[in-house]
Amino acid sequence: MSQFVSELRQTMVPGRNTKQGPLPPLLVLMTLVTGLVDAFSYLVLGHVFVANMTGNVVLLGFALVGAPGFSIAASLAAIAAFGVGALVGGKVGSRFARNRGQLFSTAAAIQAVFLVSGVVLAALSTNPLTAGVRYSVIVVLAIAMGIQNAGARKLAVPDLTTTVLTMTITGVAADSHVAGGQGSKAARRLIAIAAMLLGAVIGATLVLHALIAYPLAIALVVTVFAAAASWMLARSSADWVREQ
Numbered sequence: 001m002s003q004f005v006s007e008l009r010q011t012m013v014p015g016r017n018t019k020q021g022p023l024p025p026l027l028v029l030m031t032l033v034t035g036l037v038d039a040f041s042y043l044v045l046g047h048v049f050v051a052n053m054t055g056n057v058v059l060l061g062f063a064l065v066g067a068p069g070f071s072i073a074a075s076l077a078a079i080a081a082f083g084v085g086a087l088v089g090g091k092v093g094s095r096f097a098r099n100r101g102q103l104f105s106t107a108a109a110i111q112a113v114f115l116v117s118g119v120v121l122a123a124l125s126t127n128p129l130t131a132g133v134r135y136s137v138i139v140v141l142a143i144a145m146g147i148q149n150a151g152a153r154k155l156a157v158p159d160l161t162t163t164v165l166t167m168t169i170t171g172v173a174a175d176s177h178v179a180g181g182q183g184s185k186a187a188r189r190l191i192a193i194a195a196m197l198l199g200a201v202i203g204a205t206l207v208l209h210a211l212i213a214y215p216l217a218i219a220l221v222v223t224v225f226a227a228a229a230s231w232m233l234a235r236s237s238a239d240w241v242r243e244q
Contacts, residue, residue, distance in 0.1 A: 007187030020157050021240025022233050024188070026104060026226045027160040028195045030148055034163050035199020036219040037115075037141055041078075043207045044127065045138055048074040051145035051163050053082055074138060081139040085114075085146020092147070093154030100155055101234020101241045107151030108227035114144035115220040122213035141216075159188050168192055 011024045034051045041050040047070050049056040056078055063070035089107055096103035117140040125133045145163070152162045159168055168189045203215035234241050 005187075007185055008191070011188045011191055017238055017240075019240060021101075021238055022229065023100065023104065023155060023157050023240065024160055026230055027152060027155070027157055027162055028191055029222050029226045030108070030152065030162040031160070031192050031195040032199040033148070033219045033222050034145065035196040035201075036203040036215045036222075037145060037199075039200045039203025040122075040207060040212065040215040041138070041141060043204060044122070044129065044212050045134055046071055046074055048078050048138060050078050050082065050138060050141040051149070053079060054164065054166070056082075074135070077135055077138050078142045081142035082146040082149075085143035085148075086150040087146075088143070089147040089150025090154070093150060097154070099234055099241050101230050103154060104151060105227045105231035105234060107147055108223050108230065111144045111147045111151075112220060112223045112227060114140045114147070115216060115223055118144070119213055119216045119220055122216055123211070127212050159185060160192055165193055165196060 010018070011028070014020060014022060014024055038049050038051045041048055047059060049059065056075055059070055060072065060075035060079070063072040063075055088110065092107045092110065093103055096106055118137050121133055121137050121140070122129075128134075129137065149161070149163050152160065159171065161168070172186050172189050199219075202218065206212075206214040206218075
């Protein structure tokens, strides 16, 4: 239990001189953003994910065999736009590779620009969205999430990819002492799972019972906050800002 509590504290309230600095809690916030955005996209945009591309490929498979409620065009649009966003995020990662704080803040700031577009489009539209608005929102959100994923990949903070939870859940069990491992780092992994779940719950609740733009608005606020926090902290000379 003491190890679990220690891992929990190191993830959510890390010391400034730790190897990863403030990146773990900031990436937890971005994992929350993923849950919010994908809840919106799946429920409002017609059974399509804009962040979880593994799930989106599966949904594309459903669409290819004619399963009702799924769209080949929407899934392909999301995958293509996500790739564009990942390319942008990769460029940011290369440009700011020597300062991880600036990398995070720049990627999050660019991501926020696309989230703003999504918020505006959703706020000015009725539910269900028209085809033109729907595809526009899919594209801007998928680009935003591609940027986020590329940035998280470059930062390479263990168990905080902000999107993919399959290996995270696997690690909780497979790396445990019960399985003969050296410890599953369950606290950090469970925090990531809980953050995405919380985002999905909040996002789905707001879509179903309030205005559909609210999940995206919250995602935007969280992203801007994380970008600002990283930008301020990156001005320090702490070890975490350097390329790992």
